Amino acid sequence: MSSSHNVDVSQRARDTAERADSGITLSGVERKRRSEWRRVWDRFKRFKPGIVAGGFILVLCVIGAFPTVFEPYDPLMPESRLRGEGPTWSHPLGRDDIGRDILSRLIRGTRVALTVGIVSTLISLTVGVTVGAVSGYFGGWVDTILSRFVDALMAFPILVLLIVLAAVLGPSFWMTVWVIGLTVWSTYARVVRADVLSVREREFVFAARALGANDARIIFRHVLPNVIGPVIVISTLSVGSIIILEAALSFLGFGIQRPTPSWGNMLADARQNILTFPHIAYPPGIMIFLTVLAFNLLGDGLRDALDPRQRE
Amino acid sequence: MISYIIQRLLQGVVVLFLVTFFTFALMQLAPGDPIDLMVGEAIITDEQIARIQEKWGLDKPWYQQYFTWLSNFFRGDLGHSVVRTGYPVSDMVIEAMGPTLKLNVMALILAVILALPAGLFAAVKQYSVFDSAIMVWASAGVALPNFWVGLMLIVFFSRELGWLPSYGTENWKGWIMPVVVLAINETAILARLMRGATLEVVNQEYVTTARAKGLAERAVLLGHIVRNALLPIVTVLGLRAAFLLSGTIVVEYIFAVPGIGRLFIQSVDRLDYQVIQAITVMFVLFVIVATLVTDMLYAVIDPRIRVK
Numbered sequence: 001m002s003s004s005h006n007v008d009v010s011q012r013a014r015d016t017a018e019r020a021d022s023g024i025t026l027s028g029v030e031r032k033r034r035s036e037w038r039r040v041w042d043r044f045k046r047f048k049p050g051i052v053a054g055g056f057i058l059v060l061c062v063i064g065a066f067p068t069v070f071e072p073y074d075p076l077m078p079e080s081r082l083r084g085e086g087p088t089w090s091h092p093l094g095r096d097d098i099g100r101d102i103l104s105r106l107i108r109g110t111r112v113a114l115t116v117g118i119v120s121t122l123i124s125l126t127v128g129v130t131v132g133a134v135s136g137y138f139g140g141w142v143d144t145i146l147s148r149f150v151d152a153l154m155a156f157p158i159l160v161l162l163i164v165l166a167a168v169l170g171p172s173f174w175m176t177v178w179v180i181g182l183t184v185w186s187t188y189a190r191v192v193r194a195d196v197l198s199v200r201e202r203e204f205v206f207a208a209r210a211l212g213a214n215d216a217r218i219i220f221r222h223v224l225p226n227v228i229g230p231v232i233v234i235s236t237l238s239v240g241s242i243i244i245l246e247a248a249l250s251f252l253g254f255g256i257q258r259p260t261p262s263w264g265n266m267l268a269d270a271r272q273n274i275l276t277f278p279h280i281a282y283p284p285g286i287m288i289f290l291t292v293l294a295f296n297l298l299g300d301g302l303r304d305a306l307d308p309r310q311r312e
Numbered sequence: 313m314i315s316y317i318i319q320r321l322l323q324g325v326v327v328l329f330l331v332t333f334f335t336f337a338l339m340q341l342a343p344g345d346p347i348d349l350m351v352g353e354a355i356i357t358d359e360q361i362a363r364i365q366e367k368w369g370l371d372k373p374w375y376q377q378y379f380t381w382l383s384n385f386f387r388g389d390l391g392h393s394v395v396r397t398g399y400p401v402s403d404m405v406i407e408a409m410g411p412t413l414k415l416n417v418m419a420l421i422l423a424v425i426l427a428l429p430a431g432l433f434a435a436v437k438q439y440s441v442f443d444s445a446i447m448v449w450a451s452a453g454v455a456l457p458n459f460w461v462g463l464m465l466i467v468f469f470s471r472e473l474g475w476l477p478s479y480g481t482e483n484w485k486g487w488i489m490p491v492v493v494l495a496i497n498e499t500a501i502l503a504r505l506m507r508g509a510t511l512e513v514v515n516q517e518y519v520t521t522a523r524a525k526g527l528a529e530r531a532v533l534l535g536h537i538v539r540n541a542l543l544p545i546v547t548v549l550g551l552r553a554a555f556l557l558s559g560t561i562v563v564e565y566i567f568a569v570p571g572i573g574r575l576f577i578q579s580v581d582r583l584d585y586q587v588i589q590a591i592t593v594m595f596v597l598f599v600i601v602a603t604l605v606t607d608m609l610y611a612v613i614d615p616r617i618r619v620k
Contacts, residue, residue, distance in 0.1 A: 155603070
């Protein structure tokens with residue numbers, strides 16, 4: 001997987017060996033970096049759905065960062081006389097089962113979905129990459145123990161594990177973020193481990209070691225930069241699947257708790273009134289679908305750009 | 313081959329210990345006295361308390377408690393339900409198993425019937441309209457939250473048309489929506505995989521050879537392309553079957569299917585720890601066994617692995 005990031009292995013070996021020494025030729029290294037990212041961007045631009053998805057995600061991020069600017073009404077304020085009112089000019093998506101404005105709740109829910117998706121991804125990325133790098137780099141009994149641990153984690157259907165954890169620990173917003181983050185890291189660990197196994201045998205790693213670099217330095221400066229491509233792709237795709245997980249968890253009542261609106265618990269409200277007020281159920285599902293689709297397409301685009309050999 | 317199987321089996325056993333231990337440890341995190349958690353509101357005598365304490369080794373250190381619980385588990389004694397006082401958990405689980413199996417088997421069959429031919433023809437006619445349609449479906453299908461699809465089907469088929477019941481599985485009509493919803497993400501995943509697997513195969517030399525020696529296109533397709541493209545699919549199918557079970561929770565919840573998933577949610581809601589523990593371990597056992605079986609199946613059907 002990572003082989004394409006070392007198109008010119010001997011050149012890279014020289015660069016890194018130089019860096020590992022003391023005479024860091026910063027200018028040379030930086031010029032090479034920039035051109036590499038430039039090429040990635042050029043390849044990424046060719047995949048149009050990826051560009052559209054990226055734009056959509058940017059818009060969502062702006063909305064999620066400043067929800068109060070965009071909310072036309074208070075998303076928590078019920079209006080009992082107007083329960084389940086359908087779409088009107090002043091409330092384009094209608095009101096929910098206790099008369100709250102659905103559009104405002106959807107906007108507040110954007111913040112919840114993105115926060116859970118992104119923060120949980122950062123947590124799982126940190127844990128997974130660390131476990132994978134340590135496991136692949138040191139090998140031996142460390143690898144055996146960590147690998148069995150990863151196997152055990154992967155044997156749990158994630159939703160089952162999340163429900164049990166939420167039930168035992170008590171559901172709350174940050175609990176949801178941490179529980180998801182600490183359970184979905186196995187993919188990173190496996191991919192990074194496999195890549196590290198192949199990278200650590202390369203010439204530039206030998207070169208760095210010969211020049212006296214220690215393990216930590218070799219891992220952080222020479223091995224990890226070479227597995228960064230796949231990690232970026234996995235984490236982009238993972239934001240999407242985490243958003244679905246959070247929604248499912250909240251839908252079942254074990255994730256984000258009322259009154260905080262999340263797309264998942266909005267669908268839980270909708271389910272209870274599905275035959276009387278079906279309009280409550282449309283918007284949150286469409287938002288989940290579009291957001292997850294956008295992250296998946298962005299991930300596909302990044303995969304093409306970062307690792308052309310993975311192209312389907 | 314033999315050493316590979318033994319190695320995989322040993323790994324499976326290690327994972328099994330880890331997983332059961334995780335689950336056991338999780339339950340210890342639950343607040344409250346274990347005896348209260350086991351008997352709930354039921355009024356019991358001191359003598360009964362003593363018997364429970366002895367049975368689960370509650371006066372012993374935690375690692376002995378774990379092994380007591382594990383050996384009881386593998387002897388089929390999963391403890392007793394708190395909510396349905398005194399009712400054996402094993403009986404509850406067995407009762408719920410039927411509907412869940414039925415639901416999952418039907419969903420898997422539906423997904424396979426739809427997705428494998430679709431993926432195959434998309435690859436054979438690469439860049440055709442059909443191929444593009446399948447690729448759009450492959451992207452869209454995995455992004456669809458199945459619980460939302462379930463709600464949409466209820467709105468359309470139960471509310472608008474009145475054709476299907478919105479919940480319950482009393483007659484065959486009640487099974488249609490749950491099976492479709494459970495199959496929906498799976499068809500997208502399998503179609504994409506089958507397309508990819510077929511594309512790997514169609515340009516192989518043995519396919520060209522088969523055509524060159526004058527075999528009918530049909531024979532090339534079935535005898536050479538499909539047979540080889542199915543190899544990687546088999547491995548994935550085992551794993552997918554295991555993970556369908558995760559989806560079954562949501563689907564059973566929406567459509568009130570009286571299966572394992574609904575029992576699990578109800579038990580979590582009422583903090584019936586013995587039932588939660590039993591179902592969690594069962595789910596995990598299923599995944600471990602499915603992974604082992606597919607690995608071995610793969611070694612058996614793919615001569616390249618057997619040689620290694």
